[in-house]
Amino acid sequence: MTVLEKFYQRDIRALSRIISFVENREEGYRQLLGELYRMVGHGLRIGITGPPGAGKSTLVNRLVHRFVADGKTVAVIAVDPTSPFSGGALLGDRVRMQEFPAAEQVYFRSMATRGATGGLAAATDNIAVVMEAFGYDVVLIETVGVGQVELDIIDACDTVVVTLVPESGDAVQAMKAGLMEISDVMVINKADRPGSENLIDELKSALHLQKRDPDAWQIPIIATEGINDKNIDLLYEKILEHDAFTRNNGRFDAHRREQIKKKIINILRNRFQREFLDTLAGQVSFEQIVDDIYYGRQNPFQVGEDLYDAFGRK
């Protein structure tokens, strides 16, 4: 039996192998993804982001338990681009999985971020596609920070939970960072710590100040304590509410369609990389060109345009 046949029979080892195959972009991964893509429905894709130390892993685990209690299967992708500095960062997948039933029901996968040059968001999306094709009802993507890479990752999620802690700073900062724009549900975790109520009040007035369409989704702000399982039910409810809300008003569809468009553009960009850039090296001697630039006889902008004109189109 081939790995793909085993995959279709919901063999977990086949799933893990195919994820690695796609993550490492091995020969033929595009064809495979194309195949799997057709099996993907419109299941729930949730993003959870926030600063290091906001207790995201705990929140995610608690949420997974809720989904399991509702009879759903869940796959989690944990991405931590800041991991060297976040003090411990992600627990190992296996450690986290021990808390849960069999991997057919709850599956964890961490993304190796170093070395995934320029394609972390695409790689995360591809892995979500594999998981969805395998049949998981829910894919949870957990990511640290809101840099550009993380925003791209989170952008592919239908419902986004932004997790802050009382220490995260004030509402003005959160607004400046554009957190209001990306979040569908705001969580203040570790809400038993000092400063929590202030932050919640500030966020509330900040949200109130934004002149939002009354028919738009009203972003809830939820004070949770992950380790004490406090208000996790409320968080869970709000996530499902947001999902239902966007599915009813067409926003879910519109967002997915935007994502598909971005995906196509991204695929075209990769093709250009493979077909043009990677072969250019065989056609052109970069040595002389680089020399000219290094010694100020030429500039890279002019050289780039010239090369494109000469080789860019056959």
Place this chain on the structure above:
Amino acid sequence: MTVLEKFYQRDIRALSRIISFVENREEGYRQLLGELYRMVGHGLRIGITGPPGAGKSTLVNRLVHRFVADGKTVAVIAVDPTSPFSGGALLGDRVRMQEFPAAEQVYFRSMATRGATGGLAAATDNIAVVMEAFGYDVVLIETVGVGQVELDIIDACDTVVVTLVPESGDAVQAMKAGLMEISDVMVINKADRPGSENLIDELKSALHLQKRDPDAWQIPIIATEGINDKNIDLLYEKILEHDAFTRNNGRFDAHRREQIKKKIINILRNRFQREFLDTLAGQVSFEQIVDDIYYGRQNPFQVGEDLYDAFGRK
């Protein structure tokens, strides 16, 4: 007099305007950069990176004072992709500049990171080119974290200082994060805090374990206290030593040449974006395509290849 003429006469307002012009990628910025590029020599470009709260701004300011004392002019670019979460982050440019003589001698510029989709490293490099063309002897690039974007930024620097604090974790983590690979000088700042000596010992044995070429640069580990101005002289010395070392053994040249090659590739990629992707939308109705994918009749990978084949080459 045109802005460019004023720029050549070292007018600071003209410098600021041209930086904004380049940062915002206004019409004609490539031609301008091409022009400025030819004026750029092979001055010192230093990168300083580390986690939020490692005291990088203070260290940078102290180093700037050293350069000024040696009669050098210095430009600083501060990039903070994690700023929403870093609790205050960068001081405003003006506040930082107050500590220094006229902007002709010391110039600060923060990079707006949000919205700089996919091009933060390129934008940082472009601004460094403007600063170098203006005539600053030294460009210092200060960045938070070591995600992929930050690595790309730091990659363009000739000498890289990685700043840790005793709280940053252990040497194993630093090694796993690849910090040993990117750093030319390691700094443990706030070295008066507990855990400092342990971390230094660990880093030393970690470095010792790596079987390094005896002729290679030996990464120094320096315990500093930025706010007490402790060991800043030593740090300054080591930076200059590394610079001299790489210029003597050819590594400086080799690295700059690699950078030029990357820059050309990047310019070609941008051209593809402009010329192919941005015009594709006018030639193709994405609606039907997206529909086919959304309802599982097609997959984005096949569609991408088909579009490229049909429109990619004239």
